[in-house]
Amino acid sequence: PCTVCSPDQEFVKTTGDLLQIPMEELLESLRIRTITAGKQQQVFKKPCSRAECETRRDCLAKVIYARLFEWLVLVINENIYTDPSVWTSFIGLLDVYGFEAFPENNLEQLCINYANEKLQQHFVAHYLKAQQEEYAAEGLQWSFINYQDNQNCLDLIEGNPLSIFSLLNEECRLNRPSNTDLFQTRIEKALSSNQCLSRDKFSKKPNFIISHYAGKVCYQLAAMVEKNKDAVPPELLHVLQNSKDPLLQKLFPVTEKNQNNTKTQNRAAVVTVVSKFKSSLEHLMEILSRTTPHYIRCIKPNADCKAMTFRREEVLSQLQACGIVEAITISAAGFPVRIPFQSFTERYDLLRKSWGSSKKRVWGETPVMDDDKAPRAAVLEILQDAVRGQTPAQETGNGAEIPSVYCGKTKVFLSNSVLELLEARRAEVLNEKAFCIQCCWRRFKEKKTAKEKHSATLIQAALRSWLAKNRFQRMRRAARVIQRAWRRWTAKAAALAAAELDEGEGEEFPAPGATLAKAPCSLDTELQAAVQFWPLGLVLAAAPVSVTGPRRALALLSCLRGLQEGSRGHLGCGITSIRALPQGSVRFHCRRSPLHFANVSPHTEGFSITGFNQILLDRQELLPT
Structure with missing residues (x-):
């Protein structure tokens, strides 16, 4: 018979311990086959080949698993099973x-x-x-x-x-x-x-x-x-029936047929x-x-x-x-597509509304129908418009006369081609509605933008007006301040000029070459210089007023040269009048003070003197030492 290798003996021993079967009986049932033949039921034992031993080993495992699975299902069913008289239906x-x-x-x-x-x-x-x-x-x-x-x-x-x-x-x-x-x-x-x-x-x-x-x-x-x-070889069943394990004894009970084992093997059975x-x-x-x-x-x-x-x-x-x-x-x-009337109307009702409002119906107004027939009539109307284009279809008793479409009692049956056509029409209508919504939205947005721009313009105009008004008021206040200062200075200058005329009236001018008398002690140094050299203002006043630019500068230069020639050698002692030099003292009356012409300045490019104010400042050069 087929022998077991030494490493595999441990597995055989473990299997025998688990099944509670002696190791020798387990090996004998796996390696030796029992044959019953003849009328006398003679028993012969034949060793098995290696392939047969492997088949018997697998058969032993399968039969134990099958009986265990059946027993487990039976136990579960017995615990959850109810009397059939109590229930009439079940869920499997x-x-x-x-x-x-x-x-x-x-x-x-x-x-x-x-x-x-x-x-x-x-x-x-x-x-x-x-x-x-x-x-x-x-x-x-x-x-x-x-x-x-x-x-x-x-x-x-x-x-x-x-x-x-x-x-x-x-x-x-x-x-x-x-x-x-x-x-x-x-x-x-x-x-x-x-x-x-x-x-x-x-x-x-x-x-x-x-x-x-x-x-x-x-x-x-x-x-x-x-x-x-x-x-299943009878030797394996006999070994499992002789097991001392309680579960295996339930799985492989000993019957009278197994005990006698006298019945011959029938191939038809x-x-x-x-x-x-x-x-x-x-x-x-x-x-x-x-x-x-x-x-x-x-x-x-x-x-x-x-x-x-x-x-x-x-x-x-x-x-x-x-x-x-x-x-x-x-x-x-x-008909792979079956849609209830309500769902069909909710999804495709926009097709009827879109064409029904813009195109005339040849059959006139829809008559009043019962509530049961109204959904079916709505479905037929949608199908007639969508499938047949814009030609109304004749309604028959069996439904719409449209290929691949049938209107039942509660559902509409469609083929794939009709469904695709409905979806295409629905997409077109939705695109039109979306385009209309986009136009309205763009118009509203443009109007809103225009109003915002107009409002912004008004706000900007008001703000600029307020800023300009504030700037104007500030400038006007500044101008008033300047005017007051200018008027104050003008008044002071006029007062000084009037005082000069009042003090110089009746005085005698010295002869040429004579030194000028000192100014009264009540006047400061600037006023003394203004009184002593006032004829220079007459030179400025004598220049033609209508002439401007270089010609005025030349006129002033000629006047000054006249002064310089008339008083050559005596300039260090003072400036004489621009009139002909008199012999002796001369009494001179002037209706306008030279201070009125102090702001008239000659051209600055050819002359360093810029007016009577500069004369007052350069007193160190003009006054006698």
């Missing part, structure tokens, strides 16, 4: 595998895809039935004709008398080693008429291809027959995996047919389980695998 949750297609597929994938085919057929039947009931309730005479049915695929897998399952079960009942090439030939010969069956001719391994509703899947025939048998799976699936479909199912499709955006990651190819394959694409295809065969 069914979680099944999705469609599977791997690089290498075998019996497991075949069973899972078979279950998905059955559920897809039920989903399509339920969906079509629901659609037909909705159409009938709305008074629409319609039947689905153009849709894909997967009955051919189901006939290929489970049909009678010949199918893949029947041939697989027959191969399992034969008491001979399985030949995959021969089994492939039998399948191709028996099921060649089915269009859903094909084969990968480029593969060296025996295989067959089934065209499912979600796509083609290639299945390998290697080890498929052995997996379908799934027979072999229950295969596909047979059990088929019967279980049929029972499930019976329950689903008596209930109202609701389908929830779970889509995984990526295989890495990462957030915010969406892979288009993986999602599309899942949509195809769970039948969403097929459902959409079936829905497109009828």
Whole structure:
């Protein structure tokens, strides 16, 4: 028999301790097969090969897991179960595998895809039935004709008398080693008429291809027959029944049939995996047919389980695998868009208002209708305007005579083309309304801006006026101050001139060459200089007033030269009159004081003297030392 390596003995011992089975009995059940033959029921023991020992090991693990799972479900149901007389309805949750297609597929994938085919057929039947009931309730005479049915695929897998399952079960009942090439030939010969069956001719391994509703899947025939048998050796059951663990004793109870073990093995009584799976699936479909199912499709955006990651190819394959694409295809065969009258009117009522206000109706005013018929009439009016352009349609008893459109009792049924047309018209109207709103807003904004500018202009004008008025008032006050100062100075100058005339009247001027007398002590130095040299003011007064510029400067220069020639040699003693030098004392009367001409200044470029004020300042040069 097959021996166990020394490192693996520890695992065997641990397994025996957990199962509470002696290690020797566990090894014997895994390595030795018991055969009962003949009428005398003779028992023979045959050592197993390494591959058979591995198969028995896996079988032991699977049978324990299966019994444990069934027991757990039974315990849960017993605790939450209620008497059927108390309740009349229930809620059931069914979680099944999705469609599977791997690089290498075998019996497991075949069973899972078979279950998905059955559920897809039920989903399509339920969906079509629901659609037909909705159409009938709305008074629409319609039947689905153009849709894909997967009955051919189901006939290929489970049909009678010949199918893949029947041939697989027959191969399992034969008491001979399985030949995959021969089994492939039998399948191709028996099921060649089915269009859903094909084969990968480029593969060296025996295989067959089934065209499912979600796509083609290639299945390998290697080890498929052995997996379908799934027979539990009686030695393993006997060892598990002899376990001292209480849970295993419940899972594998000892029966009279197991104790006697005298019944011969009957090949016709072999229950295969596909047979059990088929019967279980049929029972499930019976329950689903008596209930109202609701389908929830779970889509995984990526295989890495990462957030915010969406892979288009993986999602599309899942949509195809769970039948969403097929459902959409079936829905497109009828009226995929169904909108209640109220929702339709709320969304597309602007189409009626937009054309109804600007274009005349040929049928006149709308007659008064009942409240029940008013929504349908509004929907018909919108459809007539939108779909037929601006030509009103004749209303019939069955609804609007428009292709791909039907008005039921509470809903309007539309095709995709009509929906696209309605949405396009609605977008146009919305664009027009948006443009109108934009125009009104721009006009309001421009008016508001103009008013703001006008208001700003008024504010600026008022502020500038206030500033100008304040500046004018300040300037006027400053001018008044200057005027007062000027008048005060003018008055003082006039007073000084009057005092000079009053004091100089009756006095005698000295002869040429004589020194001038000193001024009275009451006058200061400036006044003394003004009194002594007042004839210079007469020179300025004698210049022509109408002449300006350089000619006036030349006239003043000629007068001064006359003074200089008439008093050459006596300038240091004073300035004499500009008249002819008299002989002796001369009494001179002047009606205007020279101080009145003190602000008349000669040209500054040719002369350094700028008026009588400069003469008063240069007293150190003019006064005698």
